[in-house]
Amino acid sequence: MLALFRNSHMPPMSFYYISAKAPPTGDALLKELMQSMRPFQWYKNLVIFIGITFSYNLFNWEMWPRVIFAFIMFCLISGSIYIINDIKDVDRDRLHPKKRFRPIAFGTLSSRTALLVSILLLSISLLISFFVNRPLCYIELLYVFINLLYTFYLKYFALIDVIVVAVGFVLRAVAGSLVINVYISPWLILCVFLMSFVLAFGKRQNELLTASSSRDCLSQYTEKMVEGLLNISVSMLLMAYALYSFYVDTNMMITLPFAFYGVFRFVQLVYLKNFGGEAELILKDSASLANLVLWTVSAIVVLYEVRA
Numbered sequence: 430m431l432a433l434f435r436n437s438h439m440p441p442m443s444f445y446y447i448s449a450k451a452p453p454t455g456d457a458l459l460k461e462l463m464q465s466m467r468p469f470q471w472y473k474n475l476v477i478f479i480g481i482t483f484s485y486n487l488f489n490w491e492m493w494p495r496v497i498f499a500f501i502m503f504c505l506i507s508g509s510i511y512i513i514n515d516i517k518d519v520d521r522d523r524l525h526p527k528k529r530f531r532p533i534a535f536g537t538l539s540s541r542t543a544l545l546v547s548i549l550l551l552s553i554s555l556l557i558s559f560f561v562n563r564p565l566c567y568i569e570l571l572y573v574f575i576n577l578l579y580t581f582y583l584k585y586f587a588l589i590d591v592i593v594v595a596v597g598f599v600l601r602a603v604a605g606s607l608v609i610n611v612y613i614s615p616w617l618i619l620c621v622f623l624m625s626f627v628l629a630f631g632k633r634q635n636e637l638l639t640a641s642s643s644r645d646c647l648s649q650y651t652e653k654m655v656e657g658l659l660n661i662s663v664s665m666l667l668m669a670y671a672l673y674s675f676y677v678d679t680n681m682m683i684t685l686p687f688a689f690y691g692v693f694r695f696v697q698l699v700y701l702k703n704f705g706g707e708a709e710l711i712l713k714d715s716a717s718l719a720n721l722v723l724w725t726v727s728a729i730v731v732l733y734e735v736r737a
Contacts, residue, residue, distance in 0.1 A: 476601040487732075505550050506551060637652050
């Protein structure tokens with residue numbers, strides 16, 4: 430089955446990496462598996478909580494177990510997909526200045542063991558979701574299918590790779606709404622979709638500057654092209670959020686300065702500090718973190734206090 434992960438585009442390096450170290454066991458194995466699942470990337474699954482927040486159910490405690498359940502399931506599923514991606518790209522990752530230290534690329538975690546764990550986690554997550562909340566399970570299946578298609582084929586095509594990433598974010602938002610059976614504004618879905626574009630093009634900008642051989646599709650991008658697409662995405666995102674504030678809840682217009690500053694600050698850091706490669710680093714930027722807190726507080730006050 431591992432033969433499926435071979436890639437004709439990869440450099441002529443051995444797919445199996447022979448490590449001088451003995452295979453990890455026990456706690457060491459668990460640590461390597463957790464690292465491969467990239468828990469520091471699970472913050473992306475917080476999009477699931479958009480539904481309960483913007484449907485005015487943030488303080489409806491009966492809904493929280495279902496939303497938290499969806500969040501946990503998506504963390505397990507996305508972690509499993511990350512493992513499969515690392516197995517598929519093992520040879521290319523060994524040429525990357527940072528990715529070469531990932532357990533599978535570094536040789537401290539066997540591809541066979543990692544694949545077995547990934548399949549096991551995917552199966553358990555989908556089965557549990559099927560019996561607990563079937564609509565959630567169907568969204569998860571679609572998410573897995575799209576991401577596997579991305580891992581093995583779609584990521585080699587510029588623009589399509591970014592659209593697929595954005596669809597993944599939208600599916601998370603939809604899952605968070607379906608699991609508690611609430612309506613979410615199409616404007617918010619559009620904001621999630623466009624926000625994903627901003628993050629993705631920021632990352633492509635970083636990759637073009639630091640590791641242009643880390644993705645096959647990067648040869649189909651240019652720095653000027655990515656800069657233009659990033660600017661367009663930023664403009665559309667802010668316009669969509671402004672229209673949501675105007676048409677759905679005019680009180681939300683109070684939050685516009687924080688939303689605009691947050692997006693502008695991200696773009697500033699992309700160009701000044703090359704933050705695009707790891708968007709989570711924005712949480713280490715004091716200005717961005719303070720602005721995020723202010724936006725969150727103001728949004729909750731507007732949605733729940735002003736509305737009341």
